[in-house]
Amino acid sequence: MSQHTAEHPAFALRRVVVTGSAGFIGSHLSHALVRGGARVVGVDRRDPGTEAVASANLAELRDRPEYVHVTADLLDCPIEPMLIDADVLFHLAGVPGVRSSWGPRFGDYLASNVLATHRVLEACARIGLPRVVVASSSSVYGSTDGAASVETDRPQPASPYAVTKLAEEQLCLAHAGKRGGPSVVALRYFTVYGPRQRSDMFIHRALQAALTGQRLRLYGDGHQRRDFTYIEDAVTATIAAGVIPTAHGPVNVGGGATASLLEVINIASSLVGRDIQLDRDLARSGDVITTRADLGRAHEALGWQPRVGLHSGMRAHMEVLASQHPSLSRAA
């Protein structure tokens, strides 16, 4: 399924910085960049020496001399030394997740997604770093009528998280418009899945429920739809955003088709060969009914389109999950 061939655009990148490199998307991106020939400085406040998820996410990079990990909080660490001589900054550090952004954790969202991003962008301008690729989110669109969202649509964020992602994106674009500021591509990722997906996310939980027989909590009626995007496709789009000659603005990164949560449950059950028992719960505030990406700009600006469909992406995800956890096994 790999798209990382000798022609992969990562070969055009000499030295890059990835923030959030111990996270789900950041660790895959860092690994793909290293495989493509780049030298990567990864920055994350999670320490792979002491933190289990960070350690597992970075396991493939542990013995690669092309990857150097810096454990640091972007809210207060010196940023410029990490950026010197970098061609591109991939800024993926942030606090994700729609539902937990209500209530007392909002300060953490605001600090990491907005204040830390401002520090990062100021440092980029001071050293003249030419390109920043920032992780934005489909959540900036908010509730739609089901039609595909186009980058020029008016954003209507429906959760505190989405408000911070829109602010982050706009902040980056404001810095880009300043004299000496970097050119910025803000990738609006649509619900990314695949091996190492965060454990709060639905596909991970559905596959885990199928593999273990544990019950799955379903918020709402399950008819909500997502334009689920396989991690390898998201990574390929992200690298392309780092190497295109000129760039400004938001770009959708979606999977190319939508599926409902009930469809995801059926796929997980059929891949594993076990029915999933549901605990039905109320729909959560801030969750939108449908996300659907218009991919015209992604195709035009990045020369990119998704390649991995939901069924084969979920199969790859399930196989890694099952192999990493010997206690989990396929029922049939």
Ligand code: NAD
């Ligand atoms: P993740 O939580 O797995 O990774 C984010 C990483 O950022 C974490 O390792 C965290 O420790 C680090 N981080 C947070 N604040 C930091 C700080 N102040 N200093 C240093 N490191 C910090 O999340 P993910 O799913 O990989 O998402 C990565 C990015 O993509 C986030 O910005 C998220 O908002 C965005 N995004 C994700 C999805 C998705 O479906 N996963 C969709 C849209 C947008």
Ligand code: UGA
């Ligand atoms: C995901 C990421 O978590 C966000 O960080 C990201 O910004 C967003 O995608 C995006 O596309 O921008 P979300 O679409 O909510 O957010 O993805 P999941 O967390 O996988 O949830 C998908 C659906 O499953 C939601 O309706 C949620 O309520 C539901 N769900 C989730 C459950 O029913 N049960 C669960 O245990 C978890």
